Amino acid sequence: MHQDLLKEAEKFINISYHELKKSDQEIKARLLEIKDEINRFGYYKHTFEELEYGAKLAWRNSNRCIGRLFWEKLNVFDMRHLSTEESIAHALLEHIKYATNQGRIRSTITVFHQKTPDQSIKIWNHQLIRYAGYQTENGIIGDPDSLAFTRECEKLGWKGKGSQFDVLPLVVQINDNKPYMIDIPNDLILEVPIHHPEYDWFKDLRIKWYSVPIISSMKLEIGGIVYTASPFNGWYMGTEIGARNLADENRYNILPKISSCMGLDQSKNSSLWKDRALVELNIAVLHSYKENKVSIVDHHTASHQFKQFEENERKMERPLTGNWTWLIPPLAPATSHIFYKQYNNEINKPNYFYQKPPYS
Numbered sequence: 001m002h003q004d005l006l007k008e009a010e011k012f013i014n015i016s017y018h019e020l021k022k023s024d025q026e027i028k029a030r031l032l033e034i035k036d037e038i039n040r041f042g043y044y045k046h047t048f049e050e051l052e053y054g055a056k057l058a059w060r061n062s063n064r065c066i067g068r069l070f071w072e073k074l075n076v077f078d079m080r081h082l083s084t085e086e087s088i089a090h091a092l093l094e095h096i097k098y099a100t101n102q103g104r105i106r107s108t109i110t111v112f113h114q115k116t117p118d119q120s121i122k123i124w125n126h127q128l129i130r131y132a133g134y135q136t137e138n139g140i141i142g143d144p145d146s147l148a149f150t151r152e153c154e155k156l157g158w159k160g161k162g163s164q165f166d167v168l169p170l171v172v173q174i175n176d177n178k179p180y181m182i183d184i185p186n187d188l189i190l191e192v193p194i195h196h197p198e199y200d201w202f203k204d205l206r207i208k209w210y211s212v213p214i215i216s217s218m219k220l221e222i223g224g225i226v227y228t229a230s231p232f233n234g235w236y237m238g239t240e241i242g243a244r245n246l247a248d249e250n251r252y253n254i255l256p257k258i259s260s261c262m263g264l265d266q267s268k269n270s271s272l273w274k275d276r277a278l279v280e281l282n283i284a285v286l287h288s289y290k291e292n293k294v295s296i297v298d299h300h301t302a303s304h305q306f307k308q309f310e311e312n313e314r315k316m317e318r319p320l321t322g323n324w325t326w327l328i329p330p331l332a333p334a335t336s337h338i339f340y341k342q343y344n345n346e347i348n349k350p351n352y353f354y355q356k357p358p359y360s
């Protein structure tokens with residue numbers, strides 16, 4: 001058991017210290033320290049520099065991520081010293097504030113204490129900011145993806161307003177303690193009303209989305225150490241909102257409404273009414289975020305940025321890994337160079353991984 005941990009630690013220290021241009025001397029010394037710590041405690045503690053670079057490497061190794069050109073620009077908040085639910089929840093609110101930055105979104109990760117035999121920290125939210133989903137006798141209100149988590153929050157005493165866009169509370173759990181739940185203050189939640197640059201009726205659909213996607217359900221693994229609470233954010237690619245979150249039938253499913261307002265013929269597939277509604281919805285999303293000065297990237301620009309990332313990695317003689325099925329954008333995929341290439345989907349570490357949900 002400690003052998004694997006030591007092996008993972010050695011691989012990580014060798015890669016990171018080499019890239020950080022440290023001497024062989026330093027590498028050897030650090031490895032001795034870690035070996036000793038593992039022998040005494042069964043795990044070891046990262047320096048801040050190791051944690052910071054490890055979080056960046058994990059982003060660079062995220063095969064499904066099209067946004068990796070900016071992997072070196074990640075703001076890392078070290079919150080490993082926090083040991084109470086209240087202080088952890090407060091740090092999450094600070095993360096939301098700092099990352100949002102009034103719309104000039106800053107890629108940020110907050111890392112809480114590593115998993116050890118006597119301490120595990122779990123954030124129950126999928127994303128720090130997300131809308132509730134309610135099952136009612138006449139269908140689902142809100143985000144169907146949130147049905148299970150919304151029920152957990154209600155079990156913990158939360159009561160939503162029952163609207164299409166109720167922001168869920170934060171839920172933090174240490175070990176097997178009763179989960180700690182708090183509402184996010186409204187002034188911390190920056191949202192964008194979705195309007196269309198030409199179709200004035202679009203605003204009557206009364207749809208909006210939140211500015212900052214902050215993934216809080218994945219774990220970060222660096223050199224054999226697992227950080228089960230390590231929420232991270234970037235900014236949205238428009239298609240995530242316009243081609244999936246608002247468009248999927250099992251999400252907000254608004255294409256039929258848009259198509260009716262556009263007066264399209266929904267009686268036959270070949271009118272491509274779905275495609276026309278999709279394009280206008282995605283134009284509206286990009287237009288609205290830009291109008292509100294909230295960071296967003298269109299899928300064409302994001303593809304070009306990813307191409308630059310590929311070139312940088314080749315120049316640095318690092319083998320590129322990627323997951324084609326996630327990298328191609330869901331809208332006009334064949335207009336992206338990604339569509340025409342194959343990618344090695346090998347999983348390198350450090351990386352971000354799914355973990356089993358704390359509730360079920």
Ligand code: HEM
Nearest residue numbers: 059062064065066067107232233234235236237240297352
């Ligand atoms: C800066 C702007 C960024 C953009 C535009 C971006 C874009 C994306 C998109 C579009 C996806 C696919 C998501 C989906 O289809 O559900 C994705 C996946 C992913 N991104 Fe990025 N990303 C960015 C930054 C980051 C950062 C800062 C991290 C971590 C430090 C990150 C880690 C990941 C991971 C781990 C996945 C895979 C998630 C999964 O497997 O469910 N990304 N990214």
Ligand SMILES: N=C(Nc1cccc(CNC[C@@H]2CCCN2)c1)c1cccs1
Nearest residue numbers: 067213214215232233234235236237240
């Ligand atoms: N732009 C983003 N999008 C993103 C990134 C990772 C994961 C997700 C959520 N993906 C899960 C959904 C639900 C199933 C398929 N997609 C979104 C970012 C979120 C956090 C950093 S970047």
